[in-house]
Amino acid sequence: MHAAGRSGKGRGQHFLLSAAARRLSVAQVARLDDDEAYRLFCGIRWCATEGEPVCPHCGCVAVYRHAKRRIFTCKSCVRQFSVTSGTMFHGRKMPIRDLLVAIAIFTNGAKGHSALHLARDLSCQYKTAFVLAHKLREALGSETKTREAMGTIEIDGAYFGGYVKPANWRENRVDRRLAKNQNGKRRVVIVMRERGGRTLPFVVRHEVQSVETLEKRIRPGSTVHADEARSWDALYYAGIDVKRINHQEAYSDGEACTNGAESFFSRIRRAEIGMHHHIAGPYLNDYAHEMAWREDARRIDNGTQFLLVGLAALIHPPSTRWKGYWQRAKRIAPS
Incomplete structure (x- = not known):
């Protein structure tokens, strides 16, 4: 048990019950307007450049911004891209604010979050929530699948x-x-x-x-x-x-x-x-x-966890396992 705070009786308080564990709420994310949600999404995707777009094809930071659509054109390779291009959310249909809400809900589940609950929270089909949750799991696990243990x-x-x-x-x-x-x-x-x-x-x-x-x-x-x-x-x-x-x-x-x-x-x-x-x-x-x-x-507060999950999904390439899953374009191989 982590003594992150002290209760009135002097006993150690569990970290999840402490104020230090609460840095973000789903309500905060849900109250974002479209522009605020988009800027937050860009800030997570391109955190190294403080939200300024970077071409996913050639890595160039010089881009043209389109006035009517939220897309960019690279000045170097002249290819168009968006904030979700080349990521786990490539080709998404769900609004960006709903994706952020989904990440916040997924993060706040201390014992995980079921696809059925996520579908009700987002008011979407179970199939959509099921694939979205598994995409987040794939992104979180991708960096550890081949990592070596030491010590x-x-x-x-x-x-x-x-x-x-x-x-x-x-x-x-x-x-x-x-x-x-x-x-x-x-x-x-x-x-x-x-x-x-x-x-x-x-x-x-x-x-x-x-x-x-x-x-x-x-x-x-x-x-x-x-x-x-x-x-x-x-x-x-x-x-x-x-x-x-x-x-x-x-x-x-x-x-x-x-x-x-x-x-x-x-x-x-x-x-x-x-x-x-x-x-x-x-x-x-x-x-x-x-x-x-x-x-x-x-032991990490949920605000930082939210950013870590979002970053993991936005640096992960499109999933070959879950793309077209419900259309049976790809079948999940047994473990």
């Missing part, structure tokens, strides 16, 4: 999807470890969490299949903390310095601890149970990266 790293794995737990009656109990009682849809989220650094997840079918990826994405000289699962035994043979903790005996023994990784999985479970209810299949990787970002940004 002291906690690793762990947790299975998601493929099974809805029934009421705990004796006659319903079956051994879900047996292949005959599985539907083949379960996937495991593997997390590499740097202490004092980033949270880097990825998805595999079985925990043991993650070792090859871990070898590639853990920098030499790092120290890895893992639990007693036999899947991690192969890390010793890869020459990685591994410290183990047996969770059947303790959660920390002074030598090894994976509580940071467990905290990340707790956030995903809360999002699954309390918000999305189903985060399995080909979308599991997107939800994992979203929750990793939320875990890393949990």
Whole structure:
């Protein structure tokens, strides 16, 4: 718990309850007029030039401004572009102010925000909100998919999807470890969490299949903390310095601890149970990266989070996964 403030009784106050966590409200964004929303959008897209347009094709800052339309013509390559050209919002139909409101709503969800709620908040079709939310998740996760972990790293794995737990009656109990009682849809989220650094997840079918990826994405000289699962035994043979903790005996023994990784999985479970209810299949990787970002940004005020999400979407190229999704032009490949 972060002691960002003190309550009247002297107890530590959770950061999300403090005034420091509140720097932006959805009402503030919704009250922007079209010109104000457009200037804010330009300021996020071209923050390095204080909102002045930069050609996405050649990088030239000398442009012609069109009086009747919000587009620009580059003086160097003579190509036209807009504030959303070459971004995740390329070809958008939703007004810019509504996009900003959507980003604010998405950001303010401590446990995520469902597409159904987003569709009601924006008064748009569920399909529109579904794709928009997943585009934001893709943008947030794009920079961490190939990033290497370093320093002291906690690793762990947790299975998601493929099974809805029934009421705990004796006659319903079956051994879900047996292949005959599985539907083949379960996937495991593997997390590499740097202490004092980033949270880097990825998805595999079985925990043991993650070792090859871990070898590639853990920098030499790092120290890895893992639990007693036999899947991690192969890390010793890869020459990685591994410290183990047996969770059947303790959660920390002074030598090894994976509580940071467990905290990340707790956030995903809360999002699954309390918000999305189903985060399995080909979308599991997107939800994992979203929750990793939320875990890393949990001490950042929501105004800064809003700018970070907007910037991530505006520097990300058009999505090849979600463009034309509902027309089946592109299908989402399984993770």
